[in-house]
Amino acid sequence: MATVNTVFRLAWVALGAIAGSTGFAAPAPRSGVHGKLIVKGKGLEFARAWLIRGSDTGDETKPAAYILLSSRDVGAAIDACKDIRCAIFDVVQEGAILEPIGDPAGSFWLRVVAPGLPHREEQISGRTWTSSLDRHDRLSGKLQFLYANTRDEADLEIDATLAKEFPVKKP
Secondary structure, X not given: OOOHHHHHHHHHHXXXXXXXXXXXXXXXOOOEEEEEEEEOOEEEOOXXXXXXXXXXXXXXXXXXXXXXXXXOOXXXXXXXXXXXXXXXXXXXXXXXXXXXXXXXXXXXXXXXEOOOOOOOEEEEEEOOEXXXXXXXXXXXEEEEEEEOOOOEEEEEEEXXXXXXXXXXXXX
């Protein structure tokens, strides 16, 4: 006959298995974007973020990280890309591509593509990216700026998990 202690242990094991199979376990990190981006007076909203790693577009021997921001699911389009240029220049038809430079100054490059912009595309750079997590498989942080003369403003919290990695050329 089972002791009370054994019955309680079995009950805890069963509850643990049930909790794990019904979603009570800790959720996996989820990529996303919260906040606002205004470019040339046009407000843009993004729900999703994808981290792309590969070579810097200016120096193919230098590694770089890019975060694609979009309200649309561009995961399949990213998967179909054969090179980094496709992922950062062709995939996003309406959204933004953020390249945190990774220097102590918090430099960034931002390319915004949207139908309502004067030239359909705008590029912004500055020194207001603050990384809160920088791992190979995940990049999170805040992008904040206010440029009154160009009517550009950002207050975004971004969390992106690695979607695809492209090779970096050897020097």
